[in-house]
């Protein structure tokens with residue numbers, strides 16, 4: 001029988017354990033040691049963030065963003081309904097009301113053309129999610145945000161090493177959150193990054209990340225006192241996490257090359273399904289592809305579920321994605337009742353295919369053959 005093909009397999013270069021051992025032997029394994037500093041310098045120098053701060057997760061980076069923006073009860077935050085729960089939860093934790101935006105027909109990103117209609121005098125922020133690493137229509141989002149004085153927080157969890165109109169994702173909003181969860185392109189088990197593009201947030205971000213204290217500045221010799229000065233929490237990762245991440249950063253170019261070539265091979269083989277009305281990932285002219293995930297949009301939910309079952313019988317794990325948050329058990333009663341047909345469509349019809357560094361040509365061909373066999377005669 002054919003070996004099972006998992007949906008994801010965490011990338012491992014081999015140097016992760018070597019660097020973790022180095023961190024252990026250095027005698028400092030709490031946060032903000034050598035590997036964390038190397039990662040911060042890398043992201044600031046090569047990726048153009050004004051300031052980079054590693055966090056324990058993207059969820060935590062989003063929570064830091066909500067704290068930095070002083071989001072509170074009565075405030076409204078616009079979030080796509082088709083996203084991971086943390087995009088909304090970070091602001092719900094501060095007492096904000098979430099106003100859910102629908103996706104576009106072209107891809108699951110938020111519909112910027114309908115965004116301005118969601119703005120009220122209470123709106124404080126908008127959180128575009130670059131789904132599958134494909135950029136949202138950021139010119140439109142930024143123009144509306146500017147007109148209404150809204151903060152833009154990019155949920156760039158999928159969006160490492162991807163671009164909008166030549167500008168790196170994560171550099172466009174005042175703040176951006178990345179994820180290094182093991183399902184993402186570069187990983188640390190659990191881990192994240194808060195990117196700051198507005199230095200007005202820089203000092204306070206360090207304080208919030210270190211439990212509301214001046215610890216960071218004090219240990220750099222910049223603050224005379226180490227004291228409690230603001231709210232905060234423990235948002236910094238240990239050096240073990242940063243050491244793991246560093247080995248991934250070192251191999252980023254190779255990882256991206258591999259993932260995008262797998263993605264391209266899926267697209268080339270499955271594009272003919274478009275003629276049947278099956279959706280493929282569509283990149284607007286302003287967007288790049290970072291090979292984060294490859295999806296199909298089936299014609300209805302029964303077809304999607306049958307395709308997952310069909311691949312399962314061939315020992316191939318394909319998976320659906322987000323359940324639209326406006327209809328979730330937690331938020332449905334709090335939602336303003338607007339139907340969000342595209343978010344519901346992607347909830348019902350989207351399926352993701354296996355995509356990971358070690359997926360070889362033979363295994364990928366099995367996935368492609370499985371999908372094409374399913375559609376044979378449909």
Ligand SMILES: *Cc1c(COP(=O)(O)O)cnc(C)c1O
Pocket residue numbers: 056057058059060083084086087129155157158178179180181190191192
């Ligand atoms: C993965 C993901 C997150 C959360 O990342 P963690 O690092 O697991 O907290 C947030 N938003 C989106 C869109 C994600 O895909």
